[in-house]
Amino acid sequence: MSWDSVYTLVKKIPRGRVATYGRIGKALKLPGGARAAGRAMAACPGGQGIPWHRVVGAGGRLLLRESRVSLQRKLLESEGLQVVEKRIEDFASREWLPSAMDRRVELKRKG
DNA sequence: CATCTGACGACCG
């Protein structure tokens, strides 16, 4: 399985925004959904401009292991996001939705 | 080939 489509999508996540494994898996119709997105990110090659830290779990939770979550948190905070108890504050308005269709939902939700 | 291990998430008690 090639995870290129996942990395390509992740690269599109704007600075200061985050996307979830579930959304990514669904948007790309990956077999296995969210878990597939997780596997892809686990195998994510470094040093290629992939903003891996902008991918979080459902509800805006940070799911990485302690050894890595500290860096993720640091990177997210450096982009202006607030992380409290391994969770993105105000996640609903910080979530970036992949497809054009989902964007309408986002705009609608924002009001 | 058998087995184990995950960067998930919805659901339920």
Add this chain to the structure above:
DNA sequence: GCGGTCGCCAGAT
């Protein structure tokens, strides 16, 4: 909110 179950699958050993 917390812990357990289940669906689902690529790599590593």
